[in-house]
Amino acid sequence: MTQWRKKTADEVYTPEEIEARLKDELPAWYFEDGWIRRKYKTSGWKATLMVVNTVGHLAEAAWHHPDLTVSYAFVVVKLVNHAAKGVTDKDFELAGQIERVLMWRPGEGSALQGTPDDPRFKYIKYD
Template sequence: MARLGAEEIEERLSRLDGWSRQGETLVRERKGENFLGSLEFVNRLAPVAEDMNHHPDLAISWDTVTVTITTHSEGGLTEKDFTLAERIDAL
């Protein structure tokens, strides 16, 4: 899977709600009501990542899950990263 160019990244990013680009990653913070809500979100996200064989980095705090996506093997953002972000948004 090939890395996306800057223009394509910006165009795809404009279609996502709440995501930002940080270097060669997509990042989104998802606020919940409490720690259990954060864990429930991660438990819904995990099967999506497994199904795609594309696993985000996750940081869990009391009421927030920070999701960071990149394609390590390509050293940057690919179509697969945006597809995963879209699927996470659908949760």
């Protein structure tokens, strides 16, 4: 585990701290051009819209809004705290919530069966 110090809500992380925290907490996310980012691959347009709507709901509930790049079979989520002019705990917390919700799948022994293992029903490409 790499060292980084927890900061106040609007205190900006250094690039080195961002990289360390992403590695520890959000390994599928990356830091580029001042933003933390994640590309979610989908099976097509309907699935992309489900991802966008989910991210939109979480962002509105958090009152912290990402930039999105939306294409036929992927969504790129980009987070930065514009008021603080950098990446803050707000960005990491929202990224973590987005990751948990979008990558959630029923566990073994769950009453929920989950999406069938059939390409016709897959909508998000899990890592």
